[in-house]
Amino acid sequence: MKKSSGNDYELIQEVAQKDHEAFQKLVHRYKRMVINVCFRLTGDRENAEDVAQEVFFRVYQKAKAFRGRSRLSTWIYRIAVNLSLNYNRKQNNFFQKKYPSAHFNSPDTILENKEDRQIIKKALDSLPEKQRTAFILHHWEGLSYQEIAEILKSSLSAIESRIHRAKRSLKDALLFMMKKK
Amino acid sequence: MKKNQLCREVKAHLLDIVEQKLENLPHKEFLLSHVKSCPKCNHLVQEFSKLWNQLEYFPEIEPSSDFFNGVIQKIEKHERPKQIPQTILTRLRPVLKAVPATAFILFGMLIGSFLGDVRSEAKKDSSYEFVSEYFNNLDEIPSGSVADAYLNLDTRERRD
Structure with a gap:
């Protein structure tokens, strides 16, 4: 056996x-x-x-x-x-064609508003690759900073800083787009 | 704190308000009560939290039922020896295989023949030079010298 x-x-x-x-x-x-x-x-x-x-x-x-x-x-x-x-x-x-329509289009998704989808798409799109990757791993994968540091082969402080900057950038981008809306 | 100043503070701490991470803020209570009382800030927080909460959720996808088979196919494709399409070149392959070997043998023979010629030429040249030099030297031996006497002795011995 x-x-x-x-x-x-x-x-x-x-x-x-x-x-x-x-x-x-x-x-x-x-x-x-x-x-x-x-x-x-x-x-x-x-x-x-x-x-x-x-x-x-x-x-x-x-x-x-x-x-x-x-x-x-x-x-x-x-x-x-x-x-x-x-x-x-x-x-x-990346995020240019497929991101909003492909992953927010399920009927049970909270994103019902097309305009909101566009705002989120653009906000995520505006992040630099390293910030976006760290943000996604932390925010959606629920990984700890230490785990992300190991995955991306970076220091813990660098990851903390990347995620912090990603959140700030996202906030600014969302606010800017809300104003335009 | 003035109203405008509080509005600015709300904007600055918008993310902390939405994520409810205001513990370290000394004027936390002021800020929260301002959000409740100021319609502009209240609207901002509500709109922003609506967007931010949408960002919180990301639908999960399920792998298809033949996911593993797809992986195995990738592995097999990689491990399978690459098949060369049947072209004229592949048909001629057995014949072409012999070409380098033949070329190598011919080249070896050519080199061998060339080296053989060089050696015989060198041998020929060197023996000729030696003999001519030997006879030239004989002419230069002064008559009556010991060498001359020796050479004459040699010829006399042969005559006897």
């Missing part, structure tokens, strides 16, 4: 040995987390799944390189963030 992969470290070790069952377990464990972070960072519902699959492909390829210095989720987050940002750079359309 196949032994069970209790913790994440054991699981990734098994994946490194090209264990199909362990890999399936790992994908099952992290697929929701990965697809949602890709969706939030790319703002592209259609391609978020493709980017997320690419993330797991990289995890499979690089499983041997995981040393266990950070948590497995942090390592996977890092891959997901890097691939999502690469996707944005390649597409060069």
Whole structure:
């Protein structure tokens, strides 16, 4: 009988040995987390799944390189963030076309007002990439500053500052757009 | 604090008001009561919190049912050896494979032949030079010298 992969470290070790069952377990464990972070960072519902699959492909390829210095989720987050940002750079359309319509268009969403959607879209769009990434990871993924610092390979103070500046910029942008409204 | 000043304070601390993080503010009570009494500030806080709260929520998406298969397909695509389309070049591949080997052998033979010529030429040249120099030196031996006597002795011995 196949032994069970209790913790994440054991699981990734098994994946490194090209264990199909362990890999399936790992994908099952992290697929929701990965697809949602890709969706939030790319703002592209259609391609978020493709980017997320690419993330797991990289995890499979690089499983041997995981040393266990950070948590497995942090390592996977890092891959997901890097691939999502690469996707944005390649597409060069971050938040420009797909962001508002693609992720705020579900019937149960609070955003009912098209004008408000536009305001939020523009406000998020106005943030620099580093601030936006840190903001999304903190605000929507609910990650701690320490975790974000590990994912983005930055210092804790840099992350604190980025998130603080992102919030201020968002506030200013929203106020400015409210005035115009 | 004047009314205008309080309005400015509300604007400055708008995010803290909306996120209810005013604990560290000494004039927190003033500010909150001003928001209640000032229609302009009240409207601002309400409008802003409406927008900010919308930002709080981000709908989650679910991976499709064949998500894992998609990952496996990516892996298989990467691990599968790349298939080269059948072109004239691929058909000629077995023949073309022999070309470098033949070229290498021919080149080796050419080099071998060239090196062989150089050696024989060098040998020829050096022996010719040695012999001509030897006879030139014989002509320069003065008659009556020990060397001349030795050479004459040698020829005399041969005659005998």
